[in-house]
Amino acid sequence: MKKLRKPTEDPLLLKLLLGAIAIAFVGLFLVLPLAVVFQEALAKGLGPALTAISDEDSVAAIRLSLTAAAIAVPLNTVFGVCAAWAIAKFDFPGKTFLVTLIDLPFSVSPVVAGLIYVLVFGAQGWFGPYLLDHDIHILFALPGIVLATVFVTFPFVARELIPLMVDQGRDEEEAAVSLGASGFQTFCRVTLPNIKWGLLYGVLLCNARALGEFGAVSVLSGHIRGLTNTMPLHVQLLYDNYDYVGAFAVAAILAMLALVTLALKTLLEWRYADELAASHRH
């Protein structure tokens, strides 16, 4: 007997068509670019790729990227936790507006993110003359790179935690406080265990973006080889100098980092779905 199709199920032909379109689009636009990175990195074999990565300037770029992320990510994590605590656990006027402002850096172009700090700290900027007089370097140095990274990764942890903590409500914390726990104890023993996977999720995305940021850092770094070039900037420098193996070898490290991030993210979504913000539950 012919098996009947459920009325809310698509006909087989439509299924095949849409499935093929989806897979073709993802293959063409996402898989091919990823594949070409590794193909080009290994175009002359593993040896030249490894040499390019262990080059002095490449190592300096990797170190600088890690340093910038190691400063920016914890800062934004503390901010995210504070913002989520204030927004989820208390009522105050202008809350919606505050959430919108926290999201703002997401919709600002990375180049504009770099530009605003040039206007504040640059030679013709607000504090430029003062910084020059006191020999303080912000632009074209580590502080500028960190500022750019902080701006572009600003909302990641906050926007992960805010919906999650709003969902969880205040009852558990209020109970803990009424039983005599201090604020810090309440946070560590009650709130943190509830939000730890959401927090990790936010930190993971924040870190990936911090290591990969290009536009904002590019405006503020000054591109000094071996000194203020982060990994993505070093990729550009090598690529512009026609050192394709080198460029793609460093790019391959970043691509592997991206794949690890995606794998961990997927793992968190599957394993701890109930403890993440509702929009990530599968």
Next chain:
Amino acid sequence: MSAIGLPLSFRRRRTLPGFRLSLGFTLFYLTTLVLVPLLALVIRPWSLGLDGFWTAMTSPRVLSALRLSFGTALAACVIDSIFGLIIAWVLVRYRFPGKGLLDALIDLPFALPTAVAGIALSTLYAPNGWIGSILMGYGIKVAYTPWGVLVAMTFIALPFTVRTIQPVLAELGRDSEEAAATLGATRLQIIARVALPMLLPAILTGAALAFARAVGEYGSIIFLAGNLPGISEIAPLLIVIKLEQYDYAGAAGIGVVMLAASFLMLLALNALQSWAAKRR
């Protein structure tokens, strides 16, 4: 909000500690790192005077850069909305092997640094690249033309449409579709008349997010587009060029136009969300 209008002492006491500390730090951090620098941007172009600002913004090079960025971002967000909808539909409604992998891959443009995407796309679409050589056979040139801008923007913005539509579709349930089916509607009628209208707020929200991301994108585009002034030069690149020429006010002018666009998108998104909430 019954507390409004009552004297302070009658308001519900805040039981949890840390309100002042957490809100204070949040506001301080937000103000110093985001709001004050943005203020510096908004103030800057007016050093040219209103006329000077207008002249700078309507120069042919600036106008064509803005037109290219906004026009192409619009095209990219339409493409991504259509394919994003199809991908979300396939991921939520169908079961097939490898679905988890497809699902995880969608976020690649989030995770892959834009510079890496840029050199990869540039290599693929170059006249001797895997895709570029095929397209050249049909006389289509992508790399170093405005089409390159479109390809890069489409790549970068795809996750925004898929990830906005997907959770809404998953929660939609099939009650209305079942009802429509019992009333004799064909499957295609059900999709077009029942499912899609319910998804409309999510589709529009995704499109707005994709647009905001695409219009500001820099890293992946500059490698692919060739950056010819007036032809394939995007607005963010023109900001960088003006900065390198120490034309701070000119750079800030374009920055303000782009920031105004971001604000409008945020307002549109908020309006969309309240509209969607009302429809529920």
